[in-house]
Amino acid sequence: MPETLSPEAFLAACAVDPAVHELRPDYRALLFVIEGLDPKAAPSSADELIGRAEARARELLAGSPVDEQPHIAAWREAYRSFGAKPQRTRNSLEALTRRAEGGLPRVNALTDVYNAISVLHQIPLGGEDFDLYEGPARLVRATGDEHFDAAAGGETVVEHPEAGEVVWRDDTGVTCRRWNWRQARRTGLSDSTRTAFFIMDALVPLTDEELISAGNALVEALSAIGHEVDASRRFIGAP
Template structure:
């Protein structure tokens, strides 16, 4: 059984990241007691998982009816954040933008945990990452990379180890980077699977998203996660940059 509060207490945002975007906040949601399954509606009312995905798809279609994805307020803020550390947002899209664009034509059906956080990300317009906590070594930290960190991913269908660019914003633990370019791409080592029983969800916020909006997204995420186990435990922590 994971000590959720202790795990979250160790999470941190480096001062070098805070200097890029002082308005950044992250809501961390740690969950234990999940029941592995390949059925995206296990534990939920009949059809609830599919209904959530369908709602997210409708939200994306409505948002993009009169506005381009890059002009959505929170997407635009994340594009600016990417430029601040040298990334090109038109080539490496933040996770919210990538998901909204995909949702407009149909979200993938992956597994219960991924389906839930993908849908909540679109509905609440907030980047969300999902990680298997049991694969973590040490606490999650948001830092600017040295370039030496290991990041395990897939290229051309084969597992490879990459290294982030020096100065790139990454989430990492004691072993290496777990997510590159703030919220662009998650690594394979800590990815969620149908066997995940303990998970960490990372909800990234910049202005104009308010704390209340960020909290509301986290609360709805938790409501849906409670469907995925009979003894689900949850802990949350809102982390701000050091001042």
């Protein structure tokens, strides 16, 4: 990340390619850069938030199967639009909601909080280390030549997205495959993260008001993880 690129400049340069909006004209994104974090912190509020998310998942799934939940169903349809098979590669919201019913995974304070917000608000949400980005984030359709570093057997391996796949990327390579399926190892959150970048993906039936409410909840929850936490944000609307 060039030192001259402030959070505000970074967010201003982030973009959604028109080819993505051709697939889903209803797509919107809410982006955050959160400074002043301490991922080693373990605020008691995180446990309460995770408990609420787990209870929410059980409530939802008691009413109808996971693939019939309206927000999850919308993302399944979005995956089909670029050739992905949602029953094999589940969007992050579906994967978390399925797991939350029996108990969310515990990773670190940052990851635990954003996973809980994702389930509570039924919205895909990804978090990465801002300082490990090279240039701004862009949502594009892949050529198939881009690099994506994944983990296999505890080691880093380089994969390539499929041509036409919707991916988030920076100047170096893909940071998240299949819109919100799997994040790159290169930009992942860790105990040394002090500034984080978060992406909230939205499709109908999620409204702009619900998207903003989820973003406010994320910032409020993260304000307890660190000292003098400061949030910059940008809303990217539908065309």
